[in-house]
Every structure is written in C-alpha cells, then in structure tokens.
Amino acid sequence: MDQPGNRLPKNVEGKYYTTDDCNGCAYCASVAPDNFDFDKPSNSYYVSKQPGDPNEEELVDEALSDCPIDAIQIEGNKVLSTEEE
Numbered sequence: 001m002d003q004p005g006n007r008l009p010k011n012v013e014g015k016y017y018t019t020d021d022c023n024g025c026a027y028c029a030s031v032a033p034d035n036f037d038f039d040k041p042s043n044s045y046y047v048s049k050q051p052g053d054p055n056e057e058e059l060v061d062e063a064l065s066d067c068p069i070d071a072i073q074i075e076g077n078k079v080l081s082t083e084e085e
C-alpha cells in the first residue's frame with residue numbers, strides 16, 4: 001500500500017495510530033493487548049494507549065510491522081518518495 005489511510009478519531013493522541021484501512025482482524029490486539037482496543041461501530045482497532053515502556057513499544061512495533069494491510073502508522077512518517085532530494 002503506497003498511501004496510508006486516514007487516522008481513526010478514536011486513537012489516543014501520540015505517536016502510533018491506526019487508519020481507516022483497518023479491517024478489524026484483531027492481530028494487533030493479540031500482540032499488544034494493552035495498547036489496542038476494538039471499536040465496534042467502525043469494526044476497527046485503534047490505539048487505546050501509547051506504549052509506556054520499551055517492552056510495550058516493542059510489541060506495538062511488532063504489530064505495526066506485521067499488520068497485514070499496513071493500517072498502523074507512526075506520526076510524522078513520510079511516504080517514501082522517489083522525488084525526495
């Protein structure tokens with residue numbers, strides 16, 4: 001996926017967030033249950049708590065890299081562009 005989706009409004013403020021690309025597969029919550037929660041109306045998962053220590057951060061990073069549709073993003077991360085100098 002070359003263009004990340006839009007940040008879901010339920011995500012708590014902070015670095016990590018999920019986007020409206022999320023399909024509710026629940027993988028992230030199985031990896032980092034303290035940091036992701038389910039929002040039933042939108043059938044999607046959101047960051048309910050930003051990681052509070054290096055261990056949690058590692059789990060959230062793992063969820064991010066393994067999310068099947070790249071629906072977990074990091075604030076400020078730019079989409080890679082070949083035009084960048």
Ligand code: SF4
Binds near residue numbers: 021029067069071
């Ligand atoms: S792993 Fe990705 S697609 Fe699956 S619930 Fe989490 S954010 Fe959504």
